[in-house]
Amino acid sequence: MLTPKYRRVVVKISGEALAGDQGYGIDPEMAAFVAREIKDVIQQFRVEVAVVVGGGNIWRGIAGSAKGMDRATADYMGMLATTINALALQDALEKAGVDTRVQTAIEMRAIAEPYIRRRAIRHLQKGRVVIFAAGTGSPYFSTDTTAALRAAEVEADAILMAKRGVDGVYDDDPEKNPQARKFESLTYIEMLNRGLGVMDATAASLCMDNNIPVIVFNVREKGNIRRAILGDRIGTYIGSDAACVNS
Template sequence: MGKRVLVKFSGEALASENGYGIDTSILKFIASEIKSLVENEIEVGLVVGGGNIIRGVSAAKEGIIKRSSGDYMGMLATVINAVALQEALEYNGIKVRVQSAIKMEEICEPFIVRRAIRHLEKGRVVIFAAGTGNPFFTTDTAATLRAIEIGAQMIIKATKVDGVYDKDPNKFADAKKLDRLTYEDAMNDNIRVMDDTAIALAKDNSLPIVVCNMFEKGNLLNIINGDFSKASIVTNS
């Protein structure tokens, strides 16, 4: 098998400067980065969050909306983002399929792991939408689960920072970048890589997690080719 990766984008990353909605200039940039991977014969799965539209936890905060309903609303938001990402990729000449954990045949395919792998083998990008299809699980956990199911060699979490820090670099000037971490390190309370469920799942399956800045042009391709200088990697050792 050639190189196969899963890239996870946060929904917030798609938002315009006002913090919500979808910025088409960001879609255009992401599409060009993914295109460079496809042109280098890398098989790509994508997961995108829904925080630019609605977050389940926030929706349920006042107690009017149940947490489970809030999470389902968040899953639907990820489908909206997945369709937008599909359009941007197709606009760039890339073959794409969206697979949703919640059936909605008029919009996209249902998630079937064998079909997803077949799409990847044919050079199509597969966007996995609607999380795991279950409430109380984050899109980080969904991304890790899909990465394991499709046999990805790594999961890349594309964020707005260039890696993992010992504390919030936006709040502390003396924050230090951590180039390599163990899964145990990644579960420390002050270090936010992914939620603990996602990290535990990655650890159990020896799936490397790479955290990088999604806006660093060419970084995704460099990481897949083994250059982690502008990223942080979480592995067994």
């Protein structure tokens, strides 16, 4: 039987990934696909899975701020967008037969539990998927930072950064530059020094300080979450160990 490399993971799914080909809003078929991929690894390997979902398919706080909106207000709107996505993913997971809990950093008791670290860990131990919504609960922090923070708090073994259509980290936009080079692996410092924009500096620092590896991959390719959990070489691996330094 195959043995997973990671026993507890945080899957960071971008809002754009949930939008599918329509580019905006939520594609129920894409949500169902992600749910089946998560169900597969839970059933096959009894891996504990938490999810942080972005909100860029509905609203981006930083974009609203750039157009003159108060930054804190724009960011709170973004947190609400992540909650909408979390509820959609919860629905898809439960339709697939996976017990799921949504925990929000801003209390919304009518629709979700408040984020409580020990309760989240207990849910994971019982085989439930926990979806962390509403970011960190504070403005000026990205959902990448949320993923890094929650991964540290629940003592996850890795962050699986599921992208919409990009199969890793490149030195340029592969959709605009066919000569863009894909990185098989990076250190956190190398990622920051190159300004690759995989995640913001706060998220990267949290991962580096807590030695949490990050695997960036294309979520739309069937079986990629499974491959990432098994430790197969897919996408781009970002970590602190010397073995992952590019030559």
